[in-house]
Amino acid sequence: MIIGRIIGWIFLIAAFLVLGHDMLRYLDTGTWQSILLGELWFMLDPDGLNLTQAIIQRYLLPSIWDPGITTLLLWPAWLDFLVPGIVLAVLFKRRRKAAKSAFES
Numbered sequence: 775m776i777i778g779r780i781i782g783w784i785f786l787i788a789a790f791l792v793l794g795h796d797m798l799r800y801l802d803t804g805t806w807q808s809i810l811l812g813e814l815w816f817m818l819d820p821d822g823l824n825l826t827q828a829i830i831q832r833y834l835l836p837s838i839w840d841p842g843i844t845t846l847l848l849w850p851a852w853l854d855f856l857v858p859g860i861v862l863a864v865l866f867k868r869r870r871k872a873a874k875s876a877f878e879s
Contacts, residue, residue, distance in 0.1 A: 775866050782862030789855035796852065811854045812847030 792809060800806045815823045830839045846854055 775868075778862050778866030779868070782859050782866060785855045785859030785862060789852045789859055792850075792855060793852040796850075808850035808852065810848055811851040812844075814851045815847070 792814065796806070796808050799809075812823070827839055827843075830836075830843065
């Protein structure tokens with residue numbers, strides 16, 4: 775449970791960091807342009823992006839890459855981090871202990 779919650783918070787923090795980057799770029803240029811997930815991944819590790827594409831297309835189904843992952847890579851990066859972060863944070867939220875019933879005094 776705690777691992778899912780931690781991963782969810784990491785995704786949420788990454789989403790807000792990327793959104794902050796987009797805002798700083800907006801203040802600098804005056805036009806809003808979100809960085810895409812594929813662009814961010816290529817900036818951080820271009821060889822990793824190419825290797826991932828090759829592995830998925832060669833050893834898994836090529837159709838996983840083209841309509842599926844390419845669509846995610848063309849979305850704004852903050853959105854790609856925000857949605858799974860919220861889902862994981864909600865799924866693995868801390869549960870409150872059940873209230874004692876009146877009969878268990």
